Amino acid sequence: NAGVTQTPKFRVLKTGQSMTLLCAQDMNHEYMYWYRQDPGMGLRLIHYSVGEGTTAKGEVPDGYNVSRLKKQNFLLGLESAAPSQTSVYFCASRLAGLVATYNEQFFGPGTRLTVL
Amino acid sequence: QKEVEQDPGPLSVPEGAIVSLNCTYSNSAFQYFMWYRQYSRKGPELLMYTYSSGNKEDGRFTAQVDKSSKYISLFIRDSQPSDSATYLCAMSLQGGSEKLVFGKGTKLTVNP
Numbered sequence: 001n002a003g004v005t006q007t008p009k010f011r012v013l014k015t016g017q018s019m020t021l022l023c024a025q026d027m028n029h030e031y032m033y034w035y036r037q038d039p040g041m042g043l044r045l046i047h048y049s050v051g052e053g054t055t056a057k058g059e060v061p062d063g064y065n066v067s068r069l070k071k072q073n074f075l076l077g078l079e080s081a082a083p084s085q086t087s088v089y090f091c092a093s094r095l096a097g098l099v100a101t102y103n104e105q106f107f108g109p110g111t112r113l114t115v116l
Numbered sequence: 117q118k119e120v121e122q123d124p125g126p127l128s129v130p131e132g133a134i135v136s137l138n139c140t141y142s143n144s145a146f147q148y149f150m151w152y153r154q155y156s157r158k159g160p161e162l163l164m165y166t167y168s169s170g171n172k173e174d175g176r177f178t179a180q181v182d183k184s185s186k187y188i189s190l191f192i193r194d195s196q197p198s199d200s201a202t203y204l205c206a207m208s209l210q211g212g213s214e215k216l217v218f219g220k221g222t223k224l225t226v227n228p
Contacts, residue, residue: 004159031214040124040220041220042122042204042218042219042220042221043160043204043218043221045215048214048215050214056214058215090159090160092159103148103150103165103208103216104150104162104165105162105216106161107159107160107161108159109158109159110157110158110159
């Protein structure tokens with residue numbers, strides 16, 4: 001089991017460029033999440049998905065789009081990158097359901113993005 | 117007022133010290149409380165998980181929840197240099213709740 005993987009690990013963009021971050025999980029999890037982590041700001045939820053074909057906005061969705069065409073993949077897109085989007089991006093996944101322990105989110109290793 | 121408050125530190129202790137990490141929260145509906153550990157340049161990973169009030173122990177780690185005070189703690193006994201990491205508290209409204217609310221994390225360094 002690879003768990004949650006993220007591609008790429010590092011990326012440098014110029015302002016206005018676009019890119020897509022890929023998250024893949026092999027644990028058959030229904031829920032998937034995209035966070036950004038900035039110094040002093042903690043983890044902030046960008047978008048999330050509760051199943052294939054569904055997406056929902058999180059705390060800081062502006063400037064990002066997502067798609068969940070396959071259960072195992074969750075894509076995060078930046079259409080026109082801005083320096084304010086320089087951050088470390090984490091993907092996470094978890095099981096669905098009401099069982100308490102299903103709350104555990106499994107995180108990927110992160111993507112370090114710099115926008116110049 | 118933020119839903120979850122956590123002192124970012126940094127916290128620096130000598131090896132063998134007892135470490136206390138804390139979070140306060142404002143939403144009394146939170147029922148599930150977690151501590152994640154994040155090593156430098158890695159993703160967070162779940163360390164401890166507790167439900168409602170009380171203590172939970174796992175080796176050198178003890179998680180404590182005081183719902184009446186809206187206060188949770190993580191204690192690390194006999195701290196080791198390998199415990200050096202950022203510790204994030206997280207909480208949710210119910211077992212199947214879609215989202216977790218995270219604290220900002222406390223950076224801990226244990227010096228040999």
